[in-house]
Amino acid sequence: MAQISQAASNSFRQTARTLRHKKFKLRSKVDIVSPLLCDDALKRLTPSLQAYKGCTVIDINPGLGLWSSKIHEIIQPRKHYLAEPPRSPFLPHLASFASQENTRYQLLTWEDKYFWRPDRYVAEGLLPPFEASKSQESNKSILVIANSAVSQPQSRSRGTGSKSHLALLDWVHDIRRRIGFHAGGGVRMLLWCPAKDTTAIIPRTIVSRSKISLSLEMTCHVEPIVGSDESARGKQKRRDQSVELTSAKRVLKRMRDSGITFPAGRESELYKQVQEESKRADEGNAGNQAPSATVRARGWHKELQELQHRFAAGDFAKADGMRPGDQSKLPRGAERARTSQYARMVELENNLKHIQKRTNAAEQLLQEQAGIDALDTRANSLPPNDPQKQAVLQEMQERKKKLQERLEMTRNPHVREEFVYFKHDRKASSQIPPLLMWDQRRAEPMKAYDEEFFPEQSLSLLDIEPKQPLLFPLAEGDGNFSTTLLSTLFQNGKNNLTALETLAPGAFDALIPKVPALTDPGRGGERDVRDLPISRLTPEMAHGLTKAWIEWPFKPDLIDI
Numbered sequence: 001m002a003q004i005s006q007a008a009s010n011s012f013r014q015t016a017r018t019l020r021h022k023k024f025k026l027r028s029k030v031d032i033v034s035p036l037l038c039d040d041a042l043k044r045l046t047p048s049l050q051a052y053k054g055c056t057v058i059d060i061n062p063g064l065g066l067w068s069s070k071i072h073e074i075i076q077p078r079k080h081y082l083a084e085p086p087r088s089p090f091l092p093h094l095a096s097f098a099s100q101e102n103t104r105y106q107l108l109t110w111e112d113k114y115f116w117r118p119d120r121y122v123a124e125g126l127l128p129p130f131e132a133s134k135s136q137e138s139n140k141s142i143l144v145i146a147n148s149a150v151s152q153p154q155s156r157s158r159g160t161g162s163k164s165h166l167a168l169l170d171w172v173h174d175i176r177r178r179i180g181f182h183a184g185g186g187v188r189m190l191l192w193c194p195a196k197d198t199t200a201i202i203p204r205t206i207v208s209r210s211k212i213s214l215s216l217e218m219t220c221h222v223e224p225i226v227g228s229d230e231s232a233r234g235k236q237k238r239r240d241q242s243v244e245l246t247s248a249k250r251v252l253k254r255m256r257d258s259g260i261t262f263p264a265g266r267e268s269e270l271y272k273q274v275q276e277e278s279k280r281a282d283e284g285n286a287g288n289q290a291p292s293a294t295v296r297a298r299g300w301h302k303e304l305q306e307l308q309h310r311f312a313a314g315d316f317a318k319a320d321g322m323r324p325g326d327q328s329k330l331p332r333g334a335e336r337a338r339t340s341q342y343a344r345m346v347e348l349e350n351n352l353k354h355i356q357k358r359t360n361a362a363e364q365l366l367q368e369q370a371g372i373d374a375l376d377t378r379a380n381s382l383p384p385n386d387p388q389k390q391a392v393l394q395e396m397q398e399r400k401k402k403l404q405e406r407l408e409m410t411r412n413p414h415v416r417e418e419f420v421y422f423k424h425d426r427k428a429s430s431q432i433p434p435l436l437m438w439d440q441r442r443a444e445p446m447k448a449y450d451e452e453f454f455p456e457q458s459l460s461l462l463d464i465e466p467k468q469p470l471l472f473p474l475a476e477g478d479g480n481f482s483t484t485l486l487s488t489l490f491q492n493g494k495n496n497l498t499a500l501e502t503l504a505p506g507a508f509d510a511l512i513p514k515v516p517a518l519t520d521p522g523r524g525g526e527r528d529v530r531d532l533p534i535s536r537l538t539p540e541m542a543h544g545l546t547k548a549w550i551e552w553p554f555k556p557d558l559i560d561i
Contacts, residue, residue: 067192071190081105148194168215226461369403490534
């Protein structure tokens with residue numbers, strides 16, 4: 001944790017520890033205890049926060065109040081409402097904020113179910129009545145900051161699994177319907193949440209996309225400001241590292257163009273990988289790296305590199321009785337006498353060879369897929385009546401059939417699995433703009449350390465801004481239709497849109513023709529819609545399906561689904 005101040009963090013950590021008493025059920029809440037982390041995050045946020053000077057801040061679960069006070073200093077809000085549950089151990093500490101002379105703080109001791117309900121703020125006279133507006137501008141008179149991080153598992157209601165997800169689902173539905181906080185325009189939120197929650201909120205792989213991430217993509221831009229190594233790992237499938245590095249290079253260019261830099265000690269692991277690759281290229285050693293970028297991303301590969309360097313330097317021998325640095329072959333039967341370090345190195349090298357073989361086999365299939373995609377792009381660019389179009393489509397179908405035969409002949413299921421995952425990641429990243437919000441980020445998130453939170457845990461800070469103008473609004477009564485549709489698609493065992501048949505017989509045949517984007521390769525679709533996984537649905541497709549479902553005269557009542 002280079003150059004990260006410990007003295008101030010320890011002071012706030014001790015305060016948090018002192019305020020927590022066993023009689024309180026909220027002792028599991030995770031707080032930010034590092035002033036330097038707050039300062040570093042706000043250096044990046046301050047330029048965009050200038051437009052919020054003098055606004056009303058709604059501060060949900062401020063806890064210790066360190067982050068709250070830092071925001072307060074920059075924005076100088078008209079009012080700053082600290083919304084903390086009535087049994088919180090932090091109430092006496094927060095009361096000192098509200099008791100200051102000429103304070104703009106006001107402490108709200110409500111049950112947490114009311115924190116996200118704007119009508120409660122209006123009823124208490126804290127906010128003026130919300131009036132519906134047709135304005136396409138963001139509402140900069142309100143800023144919401146919140147902390148949803150707890151150090152114990154959440155109940156899995158509504159199929160989400162965390163307070164962050166529940167709050168965000170309601171948040172985006174209100175944005176699309178232009179109600180609540182968003183009646184007068186979209187309201188921005190800065191959200192601290194457990195790093196593991198970001199897997200669903202801003203996934204890094206197509207297979208990890210979910211109802212919550214697609215709902216956010218339709219309404220908001222989510223920018224990761226602070227992250228951790230756990231944010232990258234999570235429970236999601238490992239991404240094709242060549243795609244990840246290409247994405248990171250684009251982001252670093254955006255950072256250079258915008259003058260955004262990393263504070264000392266906050267560089268992400270992905271940023272370091274890109275820097276290492278650039279350094280090798282500058283030195284003319286681009287080929288002197290791990291044979292597969294996918295393999296390089298694995299945690300144990302660093303351990304292997306260290307063992308190889310130590311062995312080459314003569315730090316340990318192959319076997320007992322042999323000199324360090326002796327490269328001669330082990331005599332027959334000497335395997336049992338191998339040193340523990342050498343045995344571990346051989347084990348990792350064999351593992352590396354196995355993965356490389358599998359990755360190379362998948363890459364050959366992916367190259368063939370790239371050729372098919374190029375033909376698809378060419379066919380899409382030709383006029384409908386062009387005689388070449390049919391010839392290109394026929395060649396594409398023939399190659400597609402041969403590729404499917406090769407897949408069926410591939411004995412290793414891991415090769416097939418890797419091919420499918422990487423194929424869809426590559427297609428999504430090549431769209432304009434890229435499908436994943438992760439690939440649209442403006443800057444690499446800064447690295448945070450577990451010690452900067454109490455209790456120690458990996459947290460992320462997300463900057464959630466509603467998109468203006470709103471491209472996919474919903475009428476007042478249509479929110480439930482959208483929720484039901486997306487829930488059915490993502491929770492169904494099928495991986496393509498034939499899952500629509502579980503909503504009602506005939507839904508697939510009735511709805512698909514109403515959404516042309518589904519079969520348009522130029523808009524992220526597939527000519528055969530059965531080849532389009534649900535995880536690759538674009539916001540345009542999801543909105544189109546919702547509208548088609550609402551207008552379908554044979555749809556069942558929601559209560560019957």
